[in-house]
Amino acid sequence: MIIQDRMRVTGQREIAKNIFEMKLTGKLVGEINSPGQFVHIRVSDSFEPLLRRPISIASIDHQANEMTIIYRAEGRGTQLLSMKKEGDEVDVLGPLGNGFPVGETSPGETAVLIGGGIGVPPLYELSKQLTAKGVTCIHVLGYQTADVSFYEEEFIRLGETYIATVDGTKGSAGFVTDVMEKIGDGFTTYYSCGPMPMLNAVQTAYTGKRGFLSFEQRMGCGIGACFACVCETTDKTDKEYIKVCSDGPVFPAGVVSI
């Protein structure tokens, strides 16, 4: 169920250049049911900035009633969020959207998780849940540069991890697709989150494979009412369009027209 919760900040630290990891506690955590769902955060109690900020959930700890979000402090809203301190309260709406289907990969099978930049965080909780049920995860993480890369250690703990940076300052130089060529196609499913051009390249490279993509779109309400985040579908027979916030953000590969 979607709830509005005043969550308490239990931790905030800069884990890479302008990339923040924030921990929040509150009853909303109990409502999260799949990796890849997101929350919609009001960064100020005033009307400036006005709209909420959609941020993906990187990790869930049901026992501690705590969730971790990772975001880039880029605009005014996320900069304000990055100034919140331990003990501060934040107005959070969520959990929103439909996450990655963990059940699509069976124990003993292998999944490839491909993330780009600030699209990497939801793959962490996904990998935790997949590996916990006995799926072998291979991670391919792409960043612009070494100084904005994060969570390498955390992913390595869960499985084989490849890093690519555009400028070659960490891992191999180039894009995630360059790494994908090397790891071959001995896997059952793939899961990906990142910028649209990356999702398109991943989907094209893995044509014929079963995959799930998480999309990012400029959002208004986050719950499906405002029609800001619509995308056309490739096969218009069932639905002509989808709303990224409430129908997604995760869709089977091939459904959304990129």
Next chain:
Amino acid sequence: MNRLAVELPGLQLKNPIMPASGCFGFGKEYGNLYDLSMLGAIMIKATTLDKRFGNPTPRVAETASGMLNAIGLQNPGLQGVMENELPWLEQYDVPIIANVAGTETADYVEVAKTISMAPNVKALELNISCPNVKCGGITFGTNPQQAHDLTAAVKEVSEVPVYVKLSPNVTDIKEIAKAVEAGGADGITMINTLVGMRLDQKTGRPVIANITGGLSGPAVKPVAIKMVYEVSQVVQIPIIGMGGVSETADVIDFLSAGASAVAVGTANFVDPFICPKIIEELPSKLDELGVNQISELVGRSHRL
């Protein structure tokens, strides 16, 4: 006696608070969050004769205390609304105000005729002010004669009272208001969004794919208040006021300016529970003001 009750043509409102058209879809998303029967009314998303996909994305951009949108009247079309959306809303005890949009008189008339026969549609809101579609919409809302004629044509076929939604993007909104009143309008809803633009800092290009969008949110409230204040003094028909309503104090301002009821738009995106929160706060606000019945506040600003 319900202190918040308001009676308007076609509408017995439990309270004067209703979500504004385009900010509430057809209610389903908010129906998951709270009981829609709490609302005074619901202004559903604009319905056109044929279904519309709307404009390319990006469709929204944030601005100082506001936002621009250019959704472009995306909706499932008259048939979809009649067969799916309105029957779903019948489970709630709440009057529906159907926002009717079109590109020419004939399709406004056709949509109005059919949709006004739905059992839960108690009034129409004639959309002559959408700034985000190429034909129709705002072109009817900026010319008094055209606004008058369209109102008269829709009045002729509608089974329920007709409210006309005015655009602030005109030289003198009073002229349009008087024209639709003369055309037979039962009420006025105002204001629609103000046309605006935002540019990308790096590229200098417009952020919104449609280039321009409609500005809404707290930033537009002073403009809306001024226009409600003016129009309410030159027409006899009631006004449903809107434009940046985000908290209970804003409702009081719109009533004082001359509106009889108030619609909440963009604030639903900021806080999806804002309508029930305002409804809950209103009685204590009335106590604070020493007012028994909410309608006593209507037009306070005129009594100088």
